[in-house]
Amino acid sequence: MHSITGLNVGGAEYMLARFLRCLGQDNYRAAVLSLMTPGPLEVHVAAAGASVHSLSMRQGRFSLSSVRSLNGIFQKIKPELVHGWMYHGNIAASIGCRIGHLNAPIIWSVHHSLYDIAVEKPLTQKLIRLSARLSNQASAITYSSYVAAKQHEAVGFDPRHRVVIHNGIDCEEFQPAFPGAKLALAQRLRIPDQRVIIGSIGRFHPMKDQATLVQAFAQLLAEGYDIHGLFVGAGHEDGVVIKTAQQLGIDDRISTLGASDDIPAIAPGLDIHAISSAWGETFSMATAEAMASGVPSLVTDVGDCALVVGDTGEVVARRDPKALAAALRRLLDLGRDARRQLGARARRRIVENFSLQRYVDSHVALYQKLHEGRLLKPKQM
Structure with missing residues (x-):
């Protein structure tokens, strides 16, 4: 039982x-x-x-x-x-x-x-x-x-x-799907398909500290990076993410989706996956699923998230929007092809170490x- x-x-x-x-x-x-x-x-x-x-x-x-x-x-x-x-x-x-x-x-x-x-x-x-x-x-x-x-x-x-x-992670369910997944997701969000989509999959909860990630997005947008933030999960509709984006004047560059059974289709459409958890996280399922989908990831150093990512992504301290922005900047500056190579390494890491x-x-x-x-x-x- x-x-x-x-x-x-x-x-x-x-x-x-x-x-x-x-x-x-x-x-x-x-x-x-x-x-x-x-x-x-x-x-x-x-x-x-x-x-x-x-x-x-x-x-x-x-x-x-x-x-x-x-x-x-x-x-x-x-x-x-x-x-x-x-x-x-x-x-x-x-x-x-x-x-x-x-x-x-x-x-x-x-x-x-x-x-x-x-x-x-x-x-x-x-x-x-x-x-x-x-x-x-x-x-x-x-x-x-x-x-x-x-x-x-x-x-x-x-x-x-x-x-x-x-x-x-079920690595048959979560797989890379380039380039069609990116185009489909951009169309769903009604944004240009060349824009970099940075996703964060997970319900709203104070422990996930999603407002700090929105602050990092604002820094990057102010620097001229062409990015779009996507938050997927229950509780984001008219929640902290949207309110923070409105206060920072970047709500046109932030989208939210509610709880979804379509994550295997959404995840491979991301260019980068990021979480900003401040506590509570042990093993980020969303991060590992994104990695299995061939997406490079950024995590805060909470639980075993750093162990999951290894050398296939970025790890930063908790509650630090400047550190989040700097890590995202490094991933953005790699360019599309290098990010895909990094994403391929991330998938191999999940397949070899964290399979279902x-x-x-x-x-x-x-x-x-x-x-x-x-x-x-x-x-x-």
């Missing part, structure tokens, strides 16, 4: 759906517990052959009836292994096994970096501290970055259960170790 907060659009949620699709149901028959009402990714999870169950909880609300429903689902499924996804899913996995008197191995997975717990929501802070106290009861704790592992262990997560498994198959194989190996009892036994509550 996989336990997750919900099935809305997000990096961890997409990873679960893709993981289930590749894992198949022959050896690992899967059920998914969505604590909240399942979102749009429920269709993908069901298509992978997994049964979907839900507590239909409201955000931030946990009640006695939720506990009863949780117990009922665990008693019905009687899972042989429970895999939690993100803080809420991890805790639900442990509680479900405890109240259901199930002796199944429990995997926690952490998909968040923790630079300063004080910037998290109060409820999230409490959940992290509770998780730290209960972490010795997990059979294994997987982290999607080395940085996140160290940060969580610094606040009390049990280091003995650490397993780092970076996210994986590698992600699946790493989890299967972990499942097998747990099945055979070859990992440290967790403490009981």
Whole structure:
């Protein structure tokens, strides 16, 4: 059983759906517990052959009836292994096994970096501290970055259960498509096709610090660079990106698209992909998907983003629009052909180090170790 907060659009949620699709149901028959009402990714999870169950909880609300429903689902499924996804899913996995008197191995997975717990929501802070106290009861704790592992262990997560498994990219789904993808995207944005499109794929969230990237765009436009910024993801409509662009007088050079299932078609149309995250990022799925699409990338030094990019792109400090502008300037000055060569190297890096198959194989190996009892036994509550 996989336990997750919900099935809305997000990096961890997409990873679960893709993981289930590749894992198949022959050896690992899967059920998914969505604590909240399942979102749009429920269709993908069901298509992978997994049964979907839900507590239909409201955000931030946990009640006695939720506990009863949780117990009922665990008693019905009687899972042989429970895999939690993100803080809420991890805790639900442990509680479900405890109240259901199930002796199944429990995997926690952490998909968040923790630079300063004080910037998290109060409820999230409490959940992290509770998780730290209960972490010795997990059979294994997987982290999607080395940085996140160290940060969580610094606040009390049990280091003995650490397993780092970076996210994986489906390199068949995400592929370069030059030159047609660029032309199609320029037409969609109603801009000249020779203009350089710098994209940033990801929902709006304060931790992603997208306003700083808009400030970097303004610097480059003031210097005469012919660029267009594109932000793709939920929450950008009339949000911080647009308001910042309006304040800087560059809103005619910024476009936003809402949440999209068309990322494999959008990503290869970009000339450069950039993220400006200030915290929270562990492994940027958007960056790795852009790289698999043959697009050179710029990241801030958050989580394992620098490790993902390696020498195929640019890495800068957090919350520094001048550094972002300087790194983008270097990529722009390379010219189109050199950027495509860099993008080809970026794709090879993802194929060789961060493929979806590698992600699946790493989890299967972990499942097998747990099945055979070859990992440290967790403490009981």
